[in-house]
Amino acid sequence: MNPVSINLTLLFQILSFLIVLWFVNRYLSGPIGKILRERQERIRAALAAAEQARAEAAASQQAQIEEIAQARAEAQVILNAAREMAERLREEQLDQTRLEAARLIEQARKAIVSEREQAKQQLRAYVIDLTIDATRRIIGRSLDTAAQHELITSTIEEVLATPRVSHGGRMDA
Amino acid sequence: MPSMTAMIVAQAATTTSTASLPAIPIGEHWLQTGHGLLAINWDTIILTWLIIAIIVIPVLVVSRTFTTGVPRGVQNLYEFVVEFVSSQAEQSVGERATSVLSIAVTLFVFILLSNYLGLLPIPYFRSPTSDLNTTLAMGIFVFILVQWLAFRERGFVGQLKHLTQPYPPFILINIIDELSRPVTLSFRLFGNIVAGEIMIVILQALLYHAPIFLLLPMPIWLGFSFFVGLIQAFIFMMLSLAYIGLATEHAEMSHNHADRGAEEEHA
Structure with a gap:
């Protein structure tokens, strides 16, 4: 027996191979290949969608970060403006208070001066009256009222104008 | 393997203890009609149709349940095979x-x-x-397919020009190269499988003489034969794809050369 004999079996085997090729193409590799391609396409589309969603999420996150940064910047501006305004108001309030205090002090000073002048006038009038009364009692008769008044006033003026030493050694006006 | 020939050999070995073993039956067929070129090896054909049935019946049963969603059961195996072959094909022939x-x-x-x-x-x-008729049938199929693709891609004149590359005297070598492909494909597969089966027959026959010492080689050889069977199927497929890839790749290269030449002439 020739171990490598070639005969009519070859044609049968070619035919058999063609049949199995047709079958595999029709029922196995064709459908499976189509399924694999569809699945691959679906996975590719899903990956693309996921990538797009990721990019959108990243963009959204970036936009949020930018918005937050912008809001922070605006808040900082507002805060600075508020601080400046508060500082200005405080300065204005302080100036106004100082002015008011100065005004009140001036007013008090004027009142004091006025009170003092008024007290001086009252004291002077009292001293004159007292002097006139004393003089009348001493000399026993009444002087001319207008003349007395003139005389005493001038005397008091002189006395007041002359510096004196008080009991404590202090010079009084 | 306890095929009929193996059993004959084994029986002969037991009956003729001191005499030499009969010749190893290579190329014998237990069902054959006709003689010479008109002979038909019905055993080969029957076993081939058994293989076809093994392929066809499960696929027919399972193919109705093929789904584009998550694969289940046997579909996983089919997808694995098709995907594996597809990846190899993409490496060899591209698009x-x-x-x-x-x-x-x-x-x-x-x-x-x-x-x-x-x-x-x-x-x-x-x-x-x-x-050999089986392996040669597939070799001839691949040869015809490759030639058809080459002529379709390059045209008759283009293919003739291709056969004269790099110089016209090489046409004879190129033709021999083309014709030797189905022969090498066929004989490589045939030789490996026949050799494996001969080894199995020999090991079986030896089992009757020294079973204690020869129990180990048989499973080792069977395991190796499984490996060889896989490798040979892979080699046959890869070489076929490589031939197809060469036939189409050269066509693309010659197209590119032609386009480049036309552009240069135009310039």
Whole structure:
């Protein structure tokens, strides 16, 4: 027996191979290949969608970060403006208070001066009256009222104008 | 394997203890009609149709339940095989992988199952690929396919020009190269499978003489034969894809050369 004999079996085997090729193409590799391609396409589309969603999420996150940064910047501006305004108001309030205090002090000073002048006038009038009364009692008769008044006033003026030493050694006006 | 020939050899070995073993039956067929070129090896054909049935029946049963969603059960196995072959085809022929996928899958699955059939411990079973007619049939199919693709891609004149590359005297070498491809494909597969089956017959026969010392080689050889069967199916498929890839790749290169030449002339 020739171990490598070639005969009519070859044609049968070619035919058999063609049949199995047709079958595999029709029922196995064709459908499976189509399924694999569809699945691959679906996975590719899903990956693309996921990538797009990721990019959108990243963009959204970036936009949020930018918005937050912008809001922070605006808040900082507002805060600075508020601080400046508060500082200005405080300065204005302080100036106004100082002015008011100065005004009140001036007013008090004027009142004091006025009170003092008024007290001086009252004291002077009292001293004159007292002097006139004393003089009348001493000399026993009444002087001319207008003349007395003139005389005493001038005397008091002189006395007041002359510096004196008080009991404590202090010079009084 | 306890095929009929193996059993004959084993029986002869037991009956003739001191005499030499009969010749190893290479190329014998237990069912054959006709003589010479008109002979038909019906055993090979029957076993081939058994392989076809093994391929067809499960696919027919399962193919109705194929789903594009999550694969289940046997579909996983089919997808694994098709995807594996597809990836190999893409490496060899690029974008044309889809068009040759069925051919590659058929070659791989058919040869693999044919190789494994002879390893089953069933009487009368032998690999269809241990018959040269089977391997040569596939070799001739691949040869015709490659030539058809080459002529379709390059045209008649283009293919003739291709055969004269790099210089016209090389046409004879190129033609021999083309013609030797189906022969090498066929004989490589046939030789490996036949050699494996011969080794199994020899080991079986030796079991009757020294069973204690020869128990180990048989399972080792069977394991190696499984490996060889897989490798040979893979090699046949890959070489076929490589030939297809060469036929189409050269066409693309010559197209590119032609385009470049036309552009240069135009310039």
